[in-house]
Structures are given as structure tokens and as C-alpha cells.
Amino acid sequence: MRAGFLACAWATICLLTVGFGIARAEDQTRPPVSQCQAIAEALPKATFARFTPSAPLRRAAADQEVVRITYIGHSTYFIETPGGVTIATDYSGVYKPPVTPMVVTMNHAHSTHYTLTPDPGIKYVLHGWSDTPGEKAKINVKVGDTYIRNVTTDIRGGFSAPEMNGNSIFIFEVAGLCIGHLGHLHYELTNSHYAEIGRLDVVMVPVDGGLTMGSDSMSRVIKHLRSSLILPMHQRAPLANFLSMFGKEVDITYAPSDTIEVSMRTLPKKPLIYIPRGMQ
Template identity: 65%
Template structure:
């Protein structure tokens, strides 16, 4: 009887390991995540991975500010993404993928255009649990890192997400409606970011000082403001050392970026229409 119990226990353990390995196999490898589990001390690397992680000199990503926290991101392969999609700010092209956050109704809609193939929520239907998005669409890999928010009824654990878009060798992050400064674990899950989209409202999300600390810790080459409310934009810009960060205004509505065109000195680029 004891032997039978031991055998059953071993079989059950093997089944659990098998399920765990199967789940891991479904998650594509990320070229943007840190090797180490926490920061500081993590090392960021670029691997030659499957199609969504490889880039050539001809690979360019097109980014257009649409309104509020919505950016249209178009991959070289034609995947069109709309961030913090609410159905009000319409993108120039029908999105293939939309991401949403739930802090306010202006960051999501429960009735998206039925023609949109992928609708990714930054929150879980089970309160407190993390949303898990690991989606490969064409030449693009999309994943999320859950964050806490201040909900209408108070604090809400894992209520929203930072979405990361990996395409053409670039790591592009959208901070969504970020309410709290990030932990070491968050930074490790996010990994390397080349481009980051940042709310600059100065209080509805976080104060300019807190948000600037997050931006500086992420070390992105290109910083794109969004969600402009309240204090003047200059308050946010004033948080950055001019010797370490440049500021410029986009000359065209469409911002074209590639690995080879990333600025050597971090650039805060104000998109047209902000």
C-alpha cells in the first residue's frame, strides 16, 4: 500500500512538472527581459530569437500619437496596435491589436470594434490576480507586467498593466495609467526598453518627480509623453538633467524609429497633437 502511494505521488509530481513545462513552452522568449531576477545588477541583452526578435536595417516601426493615452504602433510586418484603446480616439488604421487599462473609462471599452482581432485587457477578471498576456501576432510579441492602481473603491492589486511590444529588435513599453513607482521585480520583468510612452499629467497617475524617477530607471533611448493634464508639460520636462536628456518636438505626425536610429543621448520627443 505504501509503495502504491509513493508511486502515485511520483506520477502526480511528474504530471505537475509536465503541465508546468507545457505552460512555459507556450510563452515565447523575450529579447527585452533582464537575465537576472532583480535589479540593480541585471544585464540586458539582445538575442537572435524567432522572427519577432530579429531586425534588419530596413526594419522601421511607425508610431503615431492619436490622443489621450492612445498611440498607434505599426510594425514593419503591418501589425497595427492601439494602446489604451477606448473606442473614442480612432487610429488612422484599423488596429490588429488593442490593449486596455481599467483605471478610468477613457482607457478601455467593453464594446470594441468587432473587426479588431486581438483585444488585450491589462486586468484580470478575478480581482487581485495578474493579467497574463503573451501573444505573438505576425512579427510582434506582446506581453504585460501587472501593476497596482488606486481604484474608485480604494487600492486595487494588479488592476492595470504595462504593455511591452517587441518588434524589429525594439522593445517598446507603454506605462498605461501608472499609479505607483515600480519595484525591482517590476523592472526585471519589464527588462530593457528602447522606447517608452509615459503619462505626464503630474498627479492623476503620479507626480512629475515620481514619474521622472521611473523614466530614468528604465533607461529608454526615446521617451514619448502622453496623458497630458493639469500642470504644464514643462514641469515634467524640468525634472530631467539637460546634460543627460534632450528634448525635442516631433516635426511629423508619424514618428519612425529603428534600432539604428535610436538617439545615443536619451531623447524626450513631444509628439504632434499632445
Template identity: 65%
Template sequence: MMLRALAFGLAGFFLSALAAPAQDGGLPVSQCQAIAQKLPGVMFASFKPPGPQFAQAQKNLALAEREEVNITFVGHSTYFIETPEGIGIATDYSGVYQPSRLPDVVTMNKAHSTHYSLQPDPKIPHVLHGWSDVPGEKAEHRLMVGDAYIRNVVSDIRSWGGGVEENANSIFIFEISGLCIGHLGHLHFELTEAQYTEIGRLDILMVPVDGGLTMGADSMSRVVQRLRSSLILPMHRWGPPLDNFLAMFDGRFDIAYAKEQTIKVSMRSLPKKPTILVPQGL
């Protein structure tokens, strides 16, 4: 109980302190990594301050609305994330699946052409490749765009020749309004302990559910269970039915279907039990 109370208190603090700039003027500090390292095993779920009074409830509601992040499934592996300050982020952007407006940031991975574009709209201010064009180097992104701190953790992919291409996929992590949102990209291999440590806490996880083009459903389910996210958003549906993926969790996660095209979420509205939320249009 003491750990849980401490976790809730820290969550409230980090709603306003997310990704604060380093004191030496360097890179921002990842709160998703910081909390995960200090409190291993603590899940930040449904942060709701006490107070049954109507006035307090109204105040909490207004605050929650200012903290809300909007997430819309656009197609394939592209989600469009909109921050409270209006920053728009499109994941695994190929240009084929277009969000409702021009993104401020697009992230890309290169396992297939449906996950990247080499000719994105030049009006997009930030184009983040999940791979490096320099042999032997890792793509590294650490940047603040408005109220979003964006970073990546690299992973290997299978090459077209049957080998392994090192560091050619990125798991992009978006830290917004206290939320840690992770997009697994085109994940081909189960994560290592070092990668789990580098990722830290993820409240919301975007996960491919194709059942084989990335990883088999059993391998992917192990990654999902290890990350212990509160909200899991499927993507990259291809081949086997979605039910094959959902069946891997055997009641350990709740399963729900989005009632609206845009999912609104904040630290205060995260489900108490880990939930797989199937977006409209998947």
C-alpha cells in the same frame, strides 16, 4: 568596451531572433528580459555596425528600413504602433482616439474610461484587457501577433473609494524587430524591484506626464530614469505644463520635438543619449 561590443553583437543577433518560440512549443521567449538579465546595466543605443564604405552604408540603410517600427501619437494615452510586417497596435484604446486604420491589436487599462472600451469594434482580432475580471487573478498576456510579441506586467491602482485595487493596471511591452517598447498605462505607484525585473530592458518608453492623475512628476521621473530607455515618448498630458515634467531631468536627457507625425525608429536609429521626444499633437 568589451561589454559594449558584446551588447551590440547581441542586439544584432536578436534583430532576427526576437521572441523565438520556445523549443517545447510553449510561450515565446522574451528577449527584452533575457538580455536585461544577462547584461545588467548595458544600454542598447544606436546600434551601427562599422564600415565606412558607401556600399555597406547603403546596405545598412536598406536593412534599417526593413526593421523600422512606425509610432504615431493618436491622442491621450493612445499610440499606434505599426510593425515592419504591417501589424497595427493601439495602446490604451478607448475608441475615442482612432488610428488611421483598424488595429490588429488593442490594449486597455481601466483607471478611467478614456483608457478602455467595453464595446470595441468586433473586427479587431485581439483585445487585451490590462485587468482581470476574476477577483484575485492577474491579467496575463503572452502572445505573438505577426512579428510582434506582446506581454504585460501588472501593477496596482488607486480605487475610486480611496483604497488600492490590486493588479488593475498593465504595463504592456511590445517586442518588435529587436526593440523593446513599453507603455506604462495609468501607472499610480512607483515600480517594485520585482516589477523592474519582470519588465526587463525597454528601449522605448511611453510615459504619462499629467503630473498627478497618475503619479507626480518627481515619482514618474524616477521610474523613467531607472528604466534607462533610449527614447521616451510622453503621453497623457493633463493639468500641469509639459515643461514641469521635462524640468525633472535637468540635462540628463536630451529633449527633442518630432518633426513628423509618425516617428520611425529601429535598433540602429536609437539615440546615443537618452532622449525625450515630444510627439506632434501632444
């Protein structure tokens, strides 16, 4: 019975994916539709099937399925999609990718997470905050093969008072993957946040141990998200404490480089914390 249900869930995922592609081909005026969020809402208790070979993170057979992710520094990751879209997360101009990205995302919790004078060659500058205090930033944009959206969260403002919607979790949907960057997350997520986020196959998580959240709180968020691939960022020193929050249910790999290539075919079967060289 369970196997049949999972097969049905996977079929639903395939149909939604194919349907999304057809809709975009037929009517470019329609707003983007989130595969990750729609599936999570439709099948809240499903265990999602995956194509996973015995060697996790092995290069995918088809290059068009591969997303390349490189740790640049602090909370900046550089994402290269199969369609040639380049994205830098939490872009401040201090930690620069090898080429000028097409898209940058920013959060204003600290100056190391944004800049008001970005490189003029950047086509899309996406602020994770609204210019009107308290309002939600609303990101909903399709760039090439990538759909980018956000989920806002509160941050600690002056004198530790909450600042409404001051942080954005950015979600990049590409090549069937749901990739999330938690930004400068100050509070544990609510059920409403998790519903807005949906499924995250890959998540970039700050592990500073207190500038955002303590390791215990951050680990609870990660365990709730149940992502296949976990990429730490922000501060190196507290990393060991963050790792100590996980048991045998999670694998840990210290990477030989700052770059990883991932696809739906190569997601690990067991959750994996993959530590880039720059975070070691």
C-alpha cells in the same frame, strides 16, 4: 576590459536574437520568449551596445527594421510594425487610428483607457486587468512579427485604497526593439517590476502630474528605465513640469508631426524626450 565585456554582451544579445528566430522557425508550438527580459536578467549591469548614426532618429537604411509610432490622443499610440501588425494602446474607441488596428491594449483605471464595446473588426483585444479581482492579467501572445506581454501594477481604487494588479504595462517586442507603454501608472515601480520589464528602448509615459503620479515620481521611473526614446502622453498642461525634472542628461525635441519612425539603427545615443505635435 570593459570594451571586451560590452562586446561579449552584444554578442550574447545577437546569439539570443538569432536563437529566438530559429526556435520559432523550427517549433511554432513553443511559447514566445522575451528577448528584452531575458537579456536584462542575464546581464543586469551591462551597458547595451547600439547601432546609432550621428543623426538620431534618421530613417533606417532597411525598411524592414522600421517601426512607425503615431500619437493619436490621450494615451493612445498607434504602432505599425515592419510585418504589418497594427496596434492601438489604451484603446477606448474615442481616439481612433487611421485604420482599424489588429490589436488593441486596454487599462481600466478610467473610461478613457478602455471600452467594453470595441470595433468588431479588431482581432486581438487585450485587457490589462483580470476579471477576477486581485488576480494578474496574463498577456503572452505572438502576433505576426510582434511579441506582446504585460507586467501588472496596482492602482488607486475607491477611496484611494490600492486595487491589486489593476493596471498593465504592455511591452511590444518587434524588430529588435523593446517598446513599453506604462498605462495608467499610479505607483512607482518596484525592483521586482523592473526585473519583469527588462530593457525598454522606447517608453510611452503619462505626464499628467497627478492623475497617475506626480512629475517627480514619474521622472524617477523614467530615469531608472534609462530608455533611449521617451514619448509623453495623457495630458498636455503638466508637460512642462515633467520636462523640468530632467537636466542636460536628456535631450528634448518638439516634433513637427505626431509620427516617428524608429529602429535599432536609429535609436538616439542620448536619452531623448520626443514630444508629438498633439502633446504640445
